[in-house]
Amino acid sequence: MKLAHRVKPHIAALRPYEPGKPAEQLERELGIAGVLKLASNENPLGPSPRAVEAIRKAAEEVHLYPDGSCHALRRALAARLGVSERALVFGTGSDEILELVAKSFLAPGDQAVHAWPSFAMYPIVIRGMGAEAVAVPLDARAVHDLEAMLAAVGERTRVVFLCNPNNPTGTSVGAEALERFARALPEDVVLVIDEAYVEYARRPDFPDSLALVRKRASTLVLRTFSKIYGLAGLRVGYGIGGEELVSYLERARHPFTVSLPAQRAALAALDDREHLERSRRVNAEGAAYLERELGALGLEVWPTDANFLLVRVRPGIADALLREGIIVRPMEGFGLAGHIRVTIGTPEQNRRLVEAVRRLWEGAP
Ligand SMILES: *Cc1c(COP(=O)(O)O)cnc(C)c1O
Numbered sequence: 557m558k559l560a561h562r563v564k565p566h567i568a569a570l571r572p573y574e575p576g577k578p579a580e581q582l583e584r585e586l587g588i589a590g591v592l593k594l595a596s597n598e599n600p601l602g603p604s605p606r607a608v609e610a611i612r613k614a615a616e617e618v619h620l621y622p623d624g625s626c627h628a629l630r631r632a633l634a635a636r637l638g639v640s641e642r643a644l645v646f647g648t649g650s651d652e653i654l655e656l657v658a659k660s661f662l663a664p665g666d667q668a669v670h671a672w673p674s675f676a677m678y679p680i681v682i683r684g685m686g687a688e689a690v691a692v693p694l695d696a697r698a699v700h701d702l703e704a705m706l707a708a709v710g711e712r713t714r715v716v717f718l719c720n721p722n723n724p725t726g727t728s729v730g731a732e733a734l735e736r737f738a739r740a741l742p743e744d745v746v747l748v749i750d751e752a753y754v755e756y757a758r759r760p761d762f763p764d765s766l767a768l769v770r771k772r773a774s775t776l777v778l779r780t781f782s783k784i785y786g787l788a789g790l791r792v793g794y795g796i797g798g799e800e801l802v803s804y805l806e807r808a809r810h811p812f813t814v815s816l817p818a819q820r821a822a823l824a825a826l827d828d829r830e831h832l833e834r835s836r837r838v839n840a841e842g843a844a845y846l847e848r849e850l851g852a853l854g855l856e857v858w859p860t861d862a863n864f865l866l867v868r869v870r871p872g873i874a875d876a877l878l879r880e881g882i883i884v885r886p887m888e889g890f891g892l893a894g895h896i897r898v899t900i901g902t903p904e905q906n907r908r909l910v911e912a913v914r915r916l917w918e919g920a921p
Pocket of ligand 1: 648650675723750780781782792
């Protein structure tokens, strides 16, 4: 009450991001063990054993501040991606880099364009700066409507957020469409291509976004160690962009964002190609299994380029699954009533999900 007239109105108007319910919380609520969480697109295989070993070793050094420039990780990633070290910016998850983009480029009166349904953090970081979030509906196939997004770009547009593959639909845009879009976008509009799930993408014409950065320097590609690399709990993500663009984000950031264990673990995870390949394979097989089994129940399942599936069920199924000890993401908040987003798990987890859905589906009136 004392502060209601002091807090910035655009902050007071925000609704906090709703994360997936933690498994421990549901276990406490239900008084059961063995809750299965398929709600936050985490890697069901866990982190690379090499990353775990690196974290163990790093534990001895946590009295030291981390390297604020992420030097070793920066060098390794620059070499891996074939980009300059100055093209990279690191953050405590790519979430932080979204925030840095907003902080650097958005002020009251500005606009930023994003699709909807898409990643729920975009409108939060945009509005958090007092700017206006312009949401453009996905097309009928739940794919980014790039023409409509272009039409939404105006004099006041400073940033466009494009999630590819898109969370929560799993759909993606191809190289040709994205390139056309990027070419048509005014040069001084920052294009953020959020590729949190890029490693899972299977379509052959998936865009080469780094080539796009070379052609259009006001482009920033966001990637993360939270998803396929299985390090969500450590919080490390990065952006690849034109050097001028990255230099502004570097000015806006805190000095020690990525923790010492996180830097070491990310570096180790990057080297474990086998874990990466296994994660990709388990995901592709799980996607095929779930598409087939849920489809056989008569449920509509969207084709996915990510590690989750958008499924049309019936209102109430997410809650019923909770009572079965399975956490999925209800999609009501995205305007997708009766839909859920399920993370693709291990074969055993996927089977448990299918059996629970079948029971609920067939047992229903
Ligand atoms: C998970 C996710 C992120 C953020 O992940 P971090 O853990 O902050 O790196 C960013 N964008 C999308 C679309 C995501 O799904």
